[in-house]
Every structure is written in C-alpha cells, then in structure tokens.
Amino acid sequence: MRQFFALLFRNRLAAAGAIVMAIVVVLALLTPVLPLADPDVTNTGDRFIRPFSDGHLLGTDHLGRDLLSRLLWGTRLSLAVGFAAALIAATIGSAIGIIAGYFGGRTDNIIMRGVDMLMAFPYILLALAIVAALGPGLFNALIAVAAVNVPFFARNIRGITVSIAHKEFVDAARLSGMGDMRIILSEVLPNVIPVIVIAMSTTIGWMILETAGLSFLGLGSQPPQADLGSMLGEARSALITNPHTSIVPGAMILVIVMAINLLGDGIRDALDPRLKSGALSRPKPATLVDKNRTEMPPGDPEALLSIRDLRTEFRIKDKIYKAVGGVDLSVRPGECLGIIGESGSGKSVTALSVMGLVSSPPGIITAGSVAFKGEELVGASYKTLRAYRGDRVAYIFQDPLATLHPLFRIGDQLTEAITSHHAIPKKEANQRAIELLRAVRIPNAESRAKSFPHELSGGMRQRVGIAMALANDPDVIIADEPTTALDVTVQAQILALLNDLRRERGLAIIFITHDFGVVAQLCDRVAVMYAGRIVEEGDSADILGNPVHPYTSRLMACVPELGGGKRELEAIPGLPPVVNNLPAGCAFAERCANRQPQCTNQEIELIGTGSRSVRCLFPEKSLVEDRELQ
C-alpha cells in the first residue's frame, strides 16, 4: 500500500490531480460555512456584472446572482450527485455481478443477456428514456445516470467473482455448511471490494459529466437549484453577450474531470506491473549502441561476417544483464557455423545484435565490432542496416506462427521481402515469390501463396520462413533455432533442405541451436556458449568427438543416444548464473567438477591453436596432453 502511494505520487501529474481534487472537495464541503452571498437571491439591477468586481469576485449571472457562490454550491451539488450515482451504480451493479458470477449456470446466463441488451444502447438513449418516464429533475437524472452505468459494474464484477467462486477457500466454506448468502458476504465480497473501488474511481468523473450533461439539457436540476450543468445551460442564451457566465461553470467541470482523470490514470499506472518493468516500451528500429563504447577494428578481413568482442546488455531499471559478454566469431563464404548453448546463454542475442535487431530499450550494444565484408555495422546508420537486412544478411526465426504476420497472405509477405530491396514490378515479385515457395519444396505453390500463416502446418510455415530468408539471395543466413518448434521428421526435412540450399547457392549459415544432433548433421564449425561467452570453439567433428571444456562434455553427456544403450544420462547439477551478477573468472566454475581456486579469481582467456580454442584452465584430463592445444 505504501509502495502504491509512493508510485502514485512519483507520477507528478497524478499528484497534481490529487491535490486539485482535494482542494475542490474541501471547498465543496466548506461551502455552507464560507462567507458567501446567498446563491439564489436575485437582484436584476446587478445582472451580468463582470468578474473581479467589488463584492462579486466572479461577477453575477443573468438574474444578478453571485457567481462565486453559485459556483461553489453548484460544485457541491455536482460532486454529491456524481458520487451518489457512482455509489448506487456500483452497489446495484456489483450485487448483480456477484450473483451472476457466484451462482453461474442459468442465473448467470439470463442476467448477462439482460446486461448485454442494456449495453447495446448508446447510453444517452437509455438515460433519456428513463428521464422521459420519470420526468425531468435532478433526482431522476441521478437515477438515470446510475442505471446507465449498472451494466458496466455488473460485467466487471461478474468476471472477478467467477474467478473467485471456484477458489479453494470458497469450496471450503461451502463444505463447512455455510449458506450462499454468508459465503458471498464473508468470502466473496471482501475480495471483490478493491476492484469495485477502483472501478468507481475511474467512473466517477464520467458520472459527474453525465449528470452535468442532463442538467445542461434542462432535464436535471430545476431552477432555482443549480448544479454546474444547469448553470452552463442557463448561461447559454447569454453566451455571446456575457461569456463569463458560461466560462465559470464550464471551466469548473473541466478542472474537476481532468483532475479525476489524472488521478485515475495515476492509479491505473501504479497498479500495472508492466509499466514498472518497462515492458511496454516500444523497440526502436535498430538496437541502441553505446556512444561511449570502445571501438574495435574489424576482425578477420577474409571472413564474410566477423564479430569481435561483441557486448550486448539489457538495462532494466537499475539492473544490468550482460547477455553477451565479449564474443568473437567469424564465418566464411559457404561455411556453416553452429552456435550451441542452453537457453539464456546469449546465443540468440549474439545473432540478433548482428543486424541491430535486439529489442531496445532495454537492449544496448556496449562494445565490439560486427563487420560484413569489412564494413562496420555496429553504430552504422539505420539506412545502412536496413539495406543489409534481408538483402545480404537474412534471418530465419524459431516459431514461425509468431514470426509471420498473421493478417497478411504469405505470398504478400514474400513479395514484400523482395520489393523492400528491389524496385521490380509487382507481378514479377509475385512470380519470384512462387518460385521461392517451390524452392523450399512447398507443394501447390501458387495456391499456397494465397494462404494465411494460420492455415499452414508448422513445417510448412517454417519453409515459408526459409523462403523469405532466401528471397534476395543473401550471403549469410542467420537461423535462430529454426527447427526447435517442429517435430523430429519435419525437423530432419528442414535441415536437409537448408543443407541443399547451402550447397546450391554457396550460402554462409550461422545456425543457432541447443541440439548436438543438428550440429553434427549440418555444421562445419561450432562455438559453445555459456553465460554470454564462447567457452569452446572448433571443427564440429572434432568437438563432438573430443570435447575439451568441462561444460561441453557435460552438455554432451546429457544427450541420449539412440541404440547406443548403456550410458548413463547426466543432468548438469545447478543452474546457469544470472547474467546481471556474474561471478569473477569462470562462469561455469560453480557447477564444474574440475574446479580449482584459480578458476574464480582471474579472467580466463579463450586460448587455442589452429582451429580449436577453449576457455578453461583445467580442460578435460584426457586432452590436456593433446599437442594441438599446447
């Protein structure tokens, strides 16, 4: 609760709303004891006195009545009516909602049908009908406004009640023999009241506005009694000659409703946990790059794509998650590089950083270099990045149901990939799209192009994802776990397809996976990642046959072997470290069987010769003597 108020008042607008509202309420409460003129005493000799004159701070109206006094009395009346209407609507509406939600079944059905009917009306029609039946008057207007808002409460509260009515404590109460009425009062109601109060606070502004509206139409408060709405309504005929009589009550309504809205927004924001975590931020077109980063000269000039000392962080509130902590990688034309690691090891973030696709905020690239054919991409302009995206460097993502646009036909999505980079006629692009679908072995490509993603199977969707990546004959494809969401036979087909395409077109592929089987089948080289760093790298056959880093060998021990039989499957004890608080030295030390004190008190380099390197002081015993490593 205290945290709630702290949050609410950190929002300066909400605080301002609260203060203004408090002042208005205090003034309204004090009105009877303030030294004011009688609001209803007419004095036609003093009509339409301008504001700021002696004796009449806000002037007088068309009957010479003191406007300040009428304003305060009117405010008092408007607030009282709005609050009463909100209270009545909340009470009746909640009662209906609780009954419908608690008893469910037919009761619920009948009640909610009625509520839906009432909501089929534009609210004013209902209010007008009620006032027409009961006759004009403030009390009848109040009833009309309350009645119009009953369905809103009934529907909201029913929803909450349904979720409570099946909780254990309600069942327990029922089993202990309590009657329905007692259960509702003692078990359900206390849990629903906070929701009712919040719903009331958000509608009270509306209620004030609606009753003021009815009074403005002449259907609410009747002379001489006046709320803000009828003051405005009476002043309307003198609008042109004496606008101050309209502006005074109108501005008051504006101030009250605005203060309530500010306060309501503040309450809503303070209660919404997503706003605190920054989860509602819009990701920028390209990942932010730290301006104060230490720049790196690009790595391996012969490589197609070379990554050097790449560091990508997520900054969420005051925590910094170092998702990628200095990664070096390179891939040559026609080569397939695997990146393997557990979830959260930083392999996807590494891949997304290449083209600046890490969501930002909260992501930010803080150091390093990514070079495509020698051109630096970290810190490059959006224009440069966009020109490369999908044209020279293309992505294939996991879970094609979420990664394809649900409302566009797949043919159009493919066409767009082409036309984003090449100004060719639509017809030609369509033709090319169909060829692409054929290239990824989709049957009936012409008719399939007209399908929406949800009409295809998972395997077909992934083929579309691959077709999209191939659209502009890229040099590099970065495939982020493209087969994880698929079943095994489909997975094999997709891998075979990728392999064929690679050989046909001389593509370089960076393949991210957590599956050693995939690495064995497809990759020439593999890099093993742990906690945002590469711990071992080398030719895949070499690494699969001869893992050197304790993590790699433990990871491989987790893989079941088909028909291989008697080996014991071992899970790695413990969990990967949280990357906002990495231990010094080796991040794997905590879970490592070979750990020595040296492991955790110094930075450990990735060292190696030739094609193999490892980041470990005490690699697996059998390989320490391996000449290649020394």
Add this chain to the structure above:
Amino acid sequence: MAGYIFKRLLSAIPVLFGITLIVFLIMAMIPGDPATAILGSYATPENVAKLNRDLGLDAPLWQRYFIWLGNMLQGDFGRSFALNRPVLDEVIERFNATLILAGTAFILCSLLGVIAGVVSAARQYGFADKAITFAVLLGISIPSFFLGMMMVLLFAVNLKWLPVSGMYAIYGGGDLPDLIRHLIMPATALSVVAIGVIARLSRSAMLEVLRQDFIRTARAKGVHEFGVIWRHALKAAMVSIIPVLGIQAGFVLSGAVYIEMVFQWPGVGRMLVDAILKRDILLVQGGVVFVAACYVLFNIIVDVAQSMLDPRIKT
C-alpha cells in the same frame, strides 16, 4: 462472407426485441396516467377514458407490448401529439440530420484518433508523444457542450469565420458548401472526446503489437520503418482498435444530443429532449427504439469489418 453477414443479422433479432422490451418497460414506469399526462390535468374524465381506450392503455401490460410491437413491425410508430404527425416520419427526418453530424464526427475521430495514437506510439516518450498525450488528456476531460460553446465564442462571434448555429443558412443557403460551413464546428466539438479515447487506445494497442515477433521479422526483412509502423503494426493493431471504434460510435451518437442543443442542429437528439420536456411519450419511445436499432445494425457492420480484417475469425 455472405453467410457470416446473414448469421450476424439473425443474431441481432433477439437484441432488437430486447431493446423494444426494455424501452417499453421503462415507459411503463411513468407515474400516474399517461392519458392525463398527454391531455393535461384539466381534461374531463370522459376524455381521459376515451384516450386510454384509443391508445389501448386499458389492456394488460403484456398485450399492450405486443400491440405496440406489432404496429412498429408494420411501420406504425404511432403519432406525435405535440407535432401532430406520424412518429416515424419525424424520426427519420431528424435522424438524417443526426447522421450527417455524427457520421462526420465518427469519421473524424476514427482517422485522427488512430493517426494520433500511431504517431504517439511510434515516438514513444518523444516530443510528439508527450504533446499528443497532453492534448488527449485535455480532450477527454472537456465536456463537449462546453467546448462547443467556446468554439462558437471564438470562431463564430470573435473571428466570424463560421456560422453560429443551425444546419443551413436561412437565406440563400442549402447547398453543400453551406452545409459544410455549418458542420465544421459541431462535428469537431463532437469528435474531440472520441479522438482522445481512440488515440489512447490505439497508442497502447500499437505498443503491444510493436513488441511482437512478427514486427522483428518485418525489420529483419529490411522493411522500412515507415512500413513497419503503418503497414505491419497498424494492421495488427486494428484488430483491437476496431471494436473500440464500434463502442465510440455509441458515444458519438450520445454526445450528438448535447452538440445538437448547443448548435441548434435539427437532429434526433434535440427532438428527444424537446419531446421529453413536452411529455410527448410516443415520440420519445419511437425515437429511442429507432436510434438504438440503427446502432445495433451499425455494430454488425463493425463486426463484419473485423472479420474481413482478421482471417482467423471463423466466418
């Protein structure tokens, strides 16, 4: 698609019945004797009894409902005693004027609201976002009738750019430019609150969509940011914006009542208020049923639009 439209039309029938029933029950709450209400307290008992018989008011409640309903289904909404003409004629004539006003305001608020929301989301926390957020807050807080009055003061009285009120100029008016000149202020005043609500909702719908994976895919393809926002993100966001447009149409229609009073617009809202003050019950009853029915039909159009946008909805 045709099947879906037919199905939705069919499902509207019970709602329409419900509406007539609700209106009828509300009108049955009228305290005292409607005939006395119509004839005034000086009427002779014979006249009251005769009118009661003529109006069928001596029959039991449920019979009266079905008679009233049956007459309405045959296009007979009764006669307005104050205007001495058939209710339906009057309502349709007035509803035309309201439709011009509310329809313009609805188009305005849909376009401007969505555009403001998208710009606001695309520039989240930037200057444009803050300016729009502030304008939206002001817009949803100002009573439309007060805004209308202030506009009259500024644009009609002080600047003399636009006519003060009415739908056509009394002398020499009647053509389209004349109508548009008269329409600008009331339509704007009517749309302001809805613009605010729609902008707010569009902003949050866009922010929700912009975090989705398919937006990342669009960016990875190299789609220009303009296309990412206005084509990919907006199309997906429309799925949650369209139902709100339907709800806002109801609010625009409601607000039209106030705006028609401020600008002396000869619409159905002003007709209803006048009828209430004159206790012309049949006119109120017929007007409410007619407008509510139109609103229900409009919501079917909204549903159909939604199903055309989103192929995942089973039609």
